[in-house]
Amino acid sequence: MIGYQGTVSKVLVVLCTFPDVEQARQIGTALIEKQLAACVNVIPGIGSIYEWQGEIKQEGEVLALIKTSETAFPALENEIFRLHPYDVPEIIALPVAVGSVPYLRWVLGQTGAPLD
16 A cells, blocks of 8 residues: 555655664664664665865765654654764655555654654
8 A cells, every 4th residue: 555644744764874884783773772763774885975174085884774753853863963973974854755654654653653
């Protein structure tokens, strides 16, 4: 079942990069254990190009796709800032516009968000 119902806009996908798989897994596990995220996908082998402190950098990184709710996001963001090794971790939350209603309800339930 795919469709837009009121619960859909309450689900977020958060993008966060890490220096390595181990740190992404450790922080992802902590987010799941604290019920701040329903699922964390760890995607190794991405390359990032950015400027930091006046220098152009090219680094290998790991991308985490974190599924959470609007309700859990503030605490999730605080936890990432607390645990992340970067001074300025990437934390970008994208709202889910449309998706599988049973899956979206599961995300909300896992993160303690109201279903309606």
